[in-house]
Structures are given as structure tokens and as C-alpha cells.
Amino acid sequence: MRVFFIGFGQAGGKVVDMFIEQDRKSGMNNFRGIAVNTARTDLMGLKNIELKDRILIGQTVVKGHGVGTDNVTGARIAADEIDSIVNAIDTRGTHDVDAFVIVAGLGGGTGSGGSPVLARHLKRIYREPVYVLGLLPAPEEGRLYTYNAARSLSTLVKEADNVFVFDNSAWKNEGESVKTAYSRLNDEIVRRFGVLFRAGEVSKAGVGEMVVDSSEIINTLRGGGITSVGYAVTEMVSERTKKKRGLFGGLKESLSKKEKTEEVLMGEDKSAKVIALVRRAMLGRLTLPCDYSTAERALVLVAGNPNEMDRKGVEKAKSWVEENIAGVEVRGGDYPVESTFVAAVVVLATIGEAPRVRELFEIARETKEDVIKSKEKRSSMFDDPEIDPLFE
């Protein structure tokens, strides 16, 4: 899949910078990316996005210092400067792009407020789908972050074609602060979404048996709403690969009778391993912990060495996923890469129930009520008819 990333705000910029780095290292050149921010220093800190692709907005309003966690200002600045953002995207080239992915921390100001505005405009201008990868704040960051994230997320589900959610709090370790966890969390994000977004593109390892096309990813995400992604990885080198690579590698292709029997057993073994890997991906830690049985659609992607791929295994794993989600649409296939590792990605699309999202909205509702009450209290303190102001 050819993806155009837009990193909005500090967190979004950092994550997109890492996607670009990963893409460069893989030599595949599938990703294109720009960063948009109201803070000059955040843009200066990026390493892989070219200087000309770092767009500073809101200079006349915040003078390059960021919007200070005010996402209403973030949204206003994005709306005022939408032409220059879209222009930067256009200049970078969009003719061969399969999808746009906006990445943003939903708890802050610039990315939280700006990403729904940008999603709306991109959807109006382009035919390609517009997805958002939204990072949820940890509760310890305070109620303002939670309130911002709830407002941003509720707008994003209306404006974007689908929202991938990554919950920072689900991924930081017990006792660890979210700030010290960032680089580990970002590695996790880029690893799983990198495999997903690169699917369908021809890698050095060739073409897969059951190739996942970008249209399958797009169809999986068609239902909108929010989506969570599972991932698992294992080292999986069959005896045959080892033998081929080993001391006698290349000397003989014909296997003895005993070895042939072993191959058949290994075939089944490979299939069982693929199924186990996919189960681990879906039942393990998801980007957003959720009730997977409420997912409307799913995509199963197995990436690894073509020798270790097993069509039957992928098919059985897809059936297992189908039995466990609400809907019946499960797409999937393999994706060959030159590696001794095999990774499974399970996309649980259009989820109906995620406790963290419910909690986020609950806290946001209470926060709004508290803010209104304290405003009323403050204004009543000065609201004394006996005391005349100096002038009206």
C-alpha cells in the first residue's frame, strides 16, 4: 500500500518521522510523509522528514510556540491555514497514493484539533481514503488531555474513513511514566502499522501465495468507526530452510524417503504455527484493548519468509478469526519478506465496544460539567447588583 503520512503535532510528527526512517531502511519506498505543527522546535527535532516537508502553521497566532494543549485553537489554526497544508501535500505528489494516514496525539492541542479539520478537507479533495492513527493519552496526564481526546475522537469518527486507535496507557508498563515510555511505544506503533501499511507491495522476497492487495485493506476499513490492531511475531525456520542454508545447502534437492515424511509433518506443523501466531496476535495486547467479538470486519496478514508460509494455515486462521468476531468479512493473506521471523497482524475493524473509550468519554463528560460549574461559581462571585462597575 502506498501511504501518504501527515504527522500533525509533536507526537504525530515523531511517529511519521519513524515510519519514513523504517521505509528508507527497507529500501521499499512506499511511504511519503510531511509534518505539520504550530511549534517550531518540534519540527526542528525531526530527523527523516525533509526540511521542506515540515510545515509550520499558526505563526501569526502562536508565534511558533505551539497551542499549549488548546485543541479549539489547534482546529481554528488548521482551518485558517488549510490551503497551505493541502498545497504542501499536493506538491509532494499524490497521484500514486492508495491512502492518506494522519497521525496525531489526541490529548494535545495542535494534532488533536488539527487532524479532524485536515481529514475533512482531504476527503473532499481526494478519492483515496483518509485514515487517522490517533494516540490516546494516559489518565495520569490529567483531565484536560482526556477531554481533548474525547472531543477529537468523536469528531474524527465522523470526518475520517477510519480511526486506528493506539492507547498509550495500555502500553506503558506499571509504574512507568508515559513520557519515558514514548520511544518504546513509538517502536511498537511503527512495527505493527509498518507491516500493515506495507502489505501488497512487492518486496525483495517476491510475491506471496495469497497476496493482500491494498483494496482488501481499504474494504476491511470501509465500515468506519474505530479499529484496533493485534500483532505477534515468532522465529520460524523450518528444517528444510535450515538444511538448504546449512553445510549441505544446494548440494542436493532430492530428499530421502525419511526426509520427505518429515516434510509432510512439518507442513502441518507450519500450518499449526501460523494459526497459533494469529491467535496470539488477536488475543494478546491490542493497540486499543477492546472486545474483539464486536468487530465488524477483520484482516489477517502473515508476513515472513516465503518458505515458512503456509496457505492452509492462513486459511484456517482466517476461519478462526471469523468465528470470533461479530461480522463475517475476514480478509487476509501472506506477505513475503526476507526474514527468519514470521509476523502476524490482525486488524479488528469497526469495533463496537472498547472500555477505555467509554471511560474516556465518561471522564470528559464529568470534566465538562465541572468546568461549567466552576465558571458559574466564578461569575456569581462578581455578579453583585449593589456594586456598579466603573463603566459598561
Ligand SMILES: Nc1nc2c(ncn2[C@@H]2O[C@H](COP(=O)(O)OP(=O)(O)OP(=O)(O)O)[C@@H](O)[C@H]2O)c(=O)[nH]1
Ligand atoms: N505514543 C506517543 N505519544 C506521545 C508522544 N508525544 C506525545 N504523546 C502524547 O500526545 C499527547 C500530546 O500531544 P502532542 O503531540 O504532544 O501535542 P501537540 O499536538 O503538539 O499540541 P500542543 O503541544 O498542545 O501544541 C499526549 O497525550 C502525549 O502523551 C510520543 O512520542 N509517542
